Amino acid sequence: MKLIAAVDKHWGIGKNGDLLFHIPEDMKFFRSMTEGNIVVMGRKTLESMPNGKPLKNRINIVLSRDAAYTAEGARVCRTDKELSEALSDADKDVFIIGGAQIYKQYLDKCDTAYITHIDADGDAEVFFPDISLMPEWRLTQKSEKKEHNGLQFCFATYEKN
Numbered sequence: 001m002k003l004i005a006a007v008d009k010h011w012g013i014g015k016n017g018d019l020l021f022h023i024p025e026d027m028k029f030f031r032s033m034t035e036g037n038i039v040v041m042g043r044k045t046l047e048s049m050p051n052g053k054p055l056k057n058r059i060n061i062v063l064s065r066d067a068a069y070t071a072e073g074a075r076v077c078r079t080d081k082e083l084s085e086a087l088s089d090a091d092k093d094v095f096i097i098g099g100a101q102i103y104k105q106y107l108d109k110c111d112t113a114y115i116t117h118i119d120a121d122g123d124a125e126v127f128f129p130d131i132s133l134m135p136e137w138r139l140t141q142k143s144e145k146k147e148h149n150g151l152q153f154c155f156a157t158y159e160k161n
């Protein structure tokens with residue numbers, strides 16, 4: 001399993017149920033990594049997507065503890081066990097795509113994290129765990145600095161030792 005997230009300089013990822021920044025090149029990177037694969041997200045992240053719709057060209061799995069919750073075009077899993085069963089015969093890459101609750105719970109099960117670092121303070125309410133401080137994770141790749149509307153960002157890959 002892999003994680004993919006865009007974080008600000010404090011590892012913030014969202015506020016008011018939305019992303020902190022919208023950077024087209026980051027969206028494109030996210031699409032290129034996840035298309036054709038399986039994406040796993042929390043119910044709040046699905047609801048934060050345009051019209052609350054699942055992502056196209058991907059198998060969408062949504063976690064919710066609400067027994068009555070359904071999401072058109074997505075498979076809903078209510079427990080970690082249900083998710084494991086849903087993924088047991090997966091022949092595609094599995095990406096944990098957020099939000100904060102889901103990143104935190106699945107960090108231990110992942111071996112690679114694709115992190116877009118945005119050099120700004122987005123005044124976030126929810127955060128990705130700061131894996132740069134965790135000895136089991138190491139930075140293995142970092143792109144050159146990029147810029148969009150004055151926002152500097154780069155793409156980094158972290159892998160578990």
Ligand SMILES: NC(=O)c1ccc[n+]([C@@H]2O[C@H](COP(=O)([O-])OP(=O)(O)OC[C@H]3O[C@@H](n4cnc5c(N)ncnc54)[C@H](OP(=O)(O)O)[C@@H]3O)[C@@H](O)[C@H]2O)c1
Binds near residue numbers: 015043066078079097
């Ligand atoms: N920057 C980024 O890369 C990025 C990526 C994704 C999201 N985000 C942002 O993150 C924010 C949302 O994150 P969040 O932490 O508030 O919510 P979230 O993780 O997207 O969803 C939380 C919900 O997931 C369900 N859930 C959590 N753990 C579960 C478990 N073990 N089993 C079953 N269901 C479980 C619960 O749904 P029920 O309440 O229905 O039970 C819970 O309320 C938004 O601001 C979003 O824009 C940022």
